[in-house]
Every structure is written in structure tokens, then in C-alpha cells.
Amino acid sequence: MDKKLLDILACPACKSGLKHIKEQQELVCLGCRLAYPIRDEIPIMLIDDARKLSSDETEKLR
Numbered sequence: 580m581d582k583k584l585l586d587i588l589a590c591p592a593c594k595s596g597l598k599h600i601k602e603q604q605e606l607v608c609l610g611c612r613l614a615y616p617i618r619d620e621i622p623i624m625l626i627d628d629a630r631k632l633s634s635d636e637t638e639k640l641r
Contacts, residue, residue: 580606580622590610595611614632616630
């Protein structure tokens with residue numbers, strides 16, 4: 580994921596910054612506890628396509 584792109588992307592739900600999780604190919608919003616998939620190096624920033632993170636997952640990422 581390009582650093583410049585990551586700097587300008589924001590969570591579509593709450594507009595906060597995102598954390599890139601390389602192993603899972605996701606961009607994570609810790610505030611909303613949503614994980615947006617990255618497919619073919621393209622972030623899919625649709626709330627309906629996001630995966631809800633469990634409390635345990637969120638704590639591990641903080």
C-alpha cells in the first residue's frame with residue numbers, strides 16, 4: 580500500500596485514519612471496528628463490504 584495513498588484515505592463511516600494490516604490485506608478503522616478489504620491492490624472503501632472486528636481483534640491492533 581502506497582504511503583501517500585494511506586495518508587489521504589479515511590474511514591467512510593467516521594472519517595478517521597486507517598491502519599494497514601498487510602497480512603490480511605485490510606485497512607482497519609479502530610474507532611468503528613471495521614476492516615476494509617484490499618483486492619488487487621485496490622482498497623474497497625464501502626461500508627457494506629467492510630468486516631466487523633471483534634473486541635479481541637481490536638485490542639490486538641491497538
